[in-house]
Amino acid sequence: MADDKKLTPRASDFSAWYNEVVLRAELADYAPVRGCMVIRPNGYGIWERMQHALDGMFKATGHRNAYFPLLIPQSYLHKEAQHVEGFAPETAVVTHGGGKELEEPLIVRPTSETIIYSMFAKWVQSYRDLPLLINQWANVVRWEMRTRLFLRTLEFLWQEGHTAHATHDEAEEETRSILGIYREFMEKWMAMPVVTGLKSENEKFAGALRTYTLEAMMQDNKALQAGTSHNLGQNFAKAFELKFQSEEGKEEFAWNTSWGVTTRMVGALVMTHGDDNGLVTPPKLAPIEVVIVPIWKTDDEKARLTENADRIAKTLREWGGRGEDQLRVHVDARAGMRAGEKYYEWELRGIPLRLEVGPRDLAANQCVLARRDTREKTTASLDGIAGTVGALLERMQGAMFAAARERREAHSVREPMTYDKFRELMEGDGAFVYAGWNGDPAVEVKVKEETKATIRVLPDPEFRSPSAPTKCMVTGEPAKVEVMWARAY
């Protein structure tokens, strides 16, 4: 009977566990259209905090928000050869409007390079108009065959940055700089470690010169691409006649970058930190950081405890320890519910800290603090409670990142291994496997067919092994580069 209330344990069926957490923590729900998802207030609250943090980082680096249309003439998609090849199969097409067949079908944007660079071409004449640094928060549609809540839906929310520069080097610097912003966000806010670096030719964005990626490890040891930053070279500038007159008076094509992160990050958060009791949210992204649960028996106590809970909430909110950033506190004074039932509910929703206060605590001028990440309970004096709570939340943020990184390292392999061993590992627990590669795309295709694993990233120097691998794991030929292999979502 009680089993109905329990979650599927993570270890027994990770996918079922994930779905249950998303649905039961009320992050999202299935929509009537297959593959689409409704993001509920609990889930949107987390997304909003993500948006806010990222938006601040983009603005601080000179980017400005704009908005471009949902509908794009189909011919635009065809102007960049690789781009159309990559996206045409998964675009939704509008063929009718106003009851009539359209002369030219419109596509629902799967991404906005084409429409944005066609506009950039009108806006840019001189090198003085560059760099042009634009971001948009929008929804896009990609007609995926198989979908998963947050990780892959037909329609999703994202931010897509698009920039134009006068030189290749400046565009490359922008691409890397954005990768740094994403990394900082994922590590500091999401408490989620990532491996950064370059995508292989097979895996890069359709139409890009180079694609940089951030790869995170989920708790089933599979990789999730958490964000990308592309150096588009002059591919789109040439397709859309995005030209400018240089300081020397010459006509030149601009250099573009594009980059994005999506609501997939909400799914990543669940899969990185969640446990058998549900969601665990890092304090910085939690719409509610502290839930106060007053405990009472009699009506008399109820009035007294509720009043004191409100008073504690006020003390927490008025604490100035984080400057303008007020502690986000909720008091759960619902009647007719046992305290234990409330605890399970808030744990399922991932609220970082629970503050319990009952008659006995009040008499002793103390309360109980229960951490969501470790589920440890301690008692704390009500004197200076705001400072105690503020400091604890900050420690938790750091502890969650450390724990996630430790877990990832425990499932990362850097020792040279045979291809047979690798196959065995991928069939079993899975891992991030760092190994040498001869640089041949055919090897990557073969490995994908045989093991479902792909080259997730050509890691940046700080993620590479202390001594560079000398041989290709698959062919035994001399290695051209170190790569990280894993199965991915």
Next chain:
RNA sequence: CGGGACGUAGCGCAGUCCGGUAGCGCACCUGAAUGGGGUUCAGGGGGUCGCGGGUUCAAAUCCCGCCGUCCCGACCA
């Protein structure tokens, strides 16, 4: 689009083989006792059994057609 499974209350399911008044658990509503980790008892509301047709005195159940969903593959932030 290929292979498999399934559509019965908000959710999870039994009932279908062998036709005979629509069931169970959770959730929801009312009342009481309980109350520091999912409490208990009593009462109650809620269903065109995916849709359409056929067989039959009688269909959730048998037959035909359609629709939809999920899982495995190909695709992907």
